[in-house]
Amino acid sequence: xxxxxxxxxxxxxxxxxxxxxxxxxxxxxxxxxxxxxxxxxxxxxxxxxxxxxxxxxxxxxxxxxxxxxxxxxxxxxxxxxxxxxxxxxxxxxxxxxxxxxxxxxxxxxxxxxxxxxxxxxxxxxxxxxxxxxxxxxxxxxxxxxxxxxxxxxxxxxxxxxxxxxxxxxxxxxxxxxxxxxxxxxxxxxxxxxxxxxxxxxxxxxxxxxxxxxxxxxxxxxxxxxxxxxxxxxxxxxxxxxxx
Amino acid sequence: xxxxxxxxxxxxxxxxxxxxxxxxxxxxxxxxxxxxxxxxxxxxxxxxxxxxxxxxxxxxxxxxxxxxxxxxxxxxxxxxxxxxxxxxxxxxxxxxxxxxxxxxxxxxxxxxxxxxxxxxxxxxxxxxxxxxxxxxxxxxxxxxxxxxxxxxxxxxxxxxxxxxxxxxxxxxxxxxxxxxxxxxxxxxxxxxxxxxxxxxxxxxxxxxxxxxxxxxxxxxxxxxxxxxxxxxxxxxxxxxxxxxxxxxxxxxxxxxxx
Numbered sequence: 001x002x003x004x005x006x007x008x009x010x011x012x013x014x015x016x017x018x019x020x021x022x023x024x025x026x027x028x029x030x031x032x033x034x035x036x037x038x039x040x041x042x043x044x045x046x047x048x049x050x051x052x053x054x055x056x057x058x059x060x061x062x063x064x065x066x067x068x069x070x071x072x073x074x075x076x077x078x079x080x081x082x083x084x085x086x087x088x089x090x091x092x093x094x095x096x097x098x099x100x101x102x103x104x105x106x107x108x109x110x111x112x113x114x115x116x117x118x119x120x121x122x123x124x125x126x127x128x129x130x131x132x133x134x135x136x137x138x139x140x141x142x143x144x145x146x147x148x149x150x151x152x153x154x155x156x157x158x159x160x161x162x163x164x165x166x167x168x169x170x171x172x173x174x175x176x177x178x179x180x181x182x183x184x185x186x187x188x189x190x191x192x193x194x195x196x197x198x199x200x201x202x203x204x205x206x207x208x209x210x211x212x213x214x215x216x217x218x219x220x221x222x223x224x225x226x227x228x229x230x231x232x233x234x235x236x237x238x239x240x241x242x243x
Numbered sequence: 244x245x246x247x248x249x250x251x252x253x254x255x256x257x258x259x260x261x262x263x264x265x266x267x268x269x270x271x272x273x274x275x276x277x278x279x280x281x282x283x284x285x286x287x288x289x290x291x292x293x294x295x296x297x298x299x300x301x302x303x304x305x306x307x308x309x310x311x312x313x314x315x316x317x318x319x320x321x322x323x324x325x326x327x328x329x330x331x332x333x334x335x336x337x338x339x340x341x342x343x344x345x346x347x348x349x350x351x352x353x354x355x356x357x358x359x360x361x362x363x364x365x366x367x368x369x370x371x372x373x374x375x376x377x378x379x380x381x382x383x384x385x386x387x388x389x390x391x392x393x394x395x396x397x398x399x400x401x402x403x404x405x406x407x408x409x410x411x412x413x414x415x416x417x418x419x420x421x422x423x424x425x426x427x428x429x430x431x432x433x434x435x436x437x438x439x440x441x442x443x444x445x446x447x448x449x450x451x452x453x454x455x456x457x458x459x460x461x462x463x464x465x466x467x468x469x470x471x472x473x474x475x476x477x478x479x480x481x482x483x484x485x486x487x488x489x490x491x492x493x494x495x496x497x498x499x500x501x
């Protein structure tokens with residue numbers, strides 16, 4: 001479903017160095033790694049929001065590098081994304097969640113209202129349509145973000161640090177929501193997180209980025225048992241090690 | 244030294260290319276875009292109503308100062324003030340109302356646009372728009388461009404009128420020129436009006452394009468937003484001055500002053 005080949009990206013210094021990655025359809029792929037290891041940039045490369053200097057990105061069989069703006073917009077219709085900073089617009093909860101539906105499809109108002117209400121019920125925020133997201137808690141904003149990312153029923157959903165800044169209970173609720181959503185819709189999911197234990201609890205496969213390189217790619221179980229020093233240190237939260 | 248100059252020139256051309264590209268896409272989406280209902284009206288309110296008082300006060304002071312200085316110099320050469328109102332009005336219509344008024348307008352409107360778009364970039368809202376099939380140029384830049392062109396022109400015309408009234412008051416109080424004598428439209432031609440109006444429209448568009456480009460190019464956090472805002476104001480003012488030179492030069496040949 002998602003395939004990356006030899007991805008290189010640099011800003012002032014190299015951020016991604018020769019990333020090769022494959023995320024099969026219907027899989028929850030967790031991308032872990034310490035801060036500033038290039039996780040968010042990699043997710044934006046997959047979404048076509050950042051163009052790599054070298055390498056190829058295939059999403060559902062289409063190579064993003066060959067597409068113009070219109071082509072990219074067409075691929076993005078297949079992708080929903082939750083942003084690290086929520087990225088909610090200065091609108092009500094309803095307008096935020098209805099936004100992708102209104103931009104992507106020409107649906108009647110009643111159907112839009114039904115779909116938004118269904119999403120809000122799904123993320124345990126029923127009846128909050130008229131509220132202002134800026135006055136809601138971090139966990140609620142994340143859930144609104146999840147609702148907006150999934151309302152158009154995209155086959156691929158990307159989550160950028162879905163639990164950053166949240167307490168452990170709310171974090172686990174968000175992970176459960178991501179897993180339940182994935183099971184219900186059969187979507188392909190990429191989650192990046194620094195919260196290893198939480199994200200490993202829902203992941204089918206795990207990749208670890210360190211200094212722009214993919215140093216591990218395997219199952220959650222293999223990640224826990226890995227003997228690679230950086231992976232071992234990060235997954236088990238050890239003080240001693242190369243990180 | 245030389246490589247620094249080369250880099251600066253290259254950066255200038257790169258900026259010009261990006262501005263040209265944004266302007267082209269803005270015109271494209273102006274015709275083919277899918278805008279939210281009321282977005283242009285909201286922006287018009289932001290640009291127009293919220294700038295009006297500031298512009299009136301600023302242009303009032305500027306008009307009074309210009310009339311005072313013009314009167315002082317005229318007094319030394321020809322102690323006859325019968326044509327001061329006509330000359331002053333021509334100067335305002337042809338150039339000063341638009342060119343001087345656009346500078347404070349750029350600080351008010353340009354800074355607002357760049358700060359707003361810059362904040363949206365650093366909070367990833369612009370990326371979120373792209374993911375929702377909304378092109379930021381269509382969704383964010385076009386309403387600001389239309390509002391800045393339309394309301395910028397309206398505000399500049401009102402500012403010019405205020406400057407004229409302030410000049411009239413100074414002429415009467417300091418140089419004892421009767422308002423009836425001051426109100427002399429004989430020197431203003433259709434060409435002057437066209438040139439002045441063209442400048443207002445162009446400056447309004449330039450402020451929106453330069454500020455939007457700076458805002459959308461914001462990089463980093465709050466420091467980046469501050470940097471983008473400063474660059475938007477400086478860039479807009481620079482664009483106004485350069486455009487003034489170009490339009491005034493063309494005006495000299497195609498719409499000659501009497």
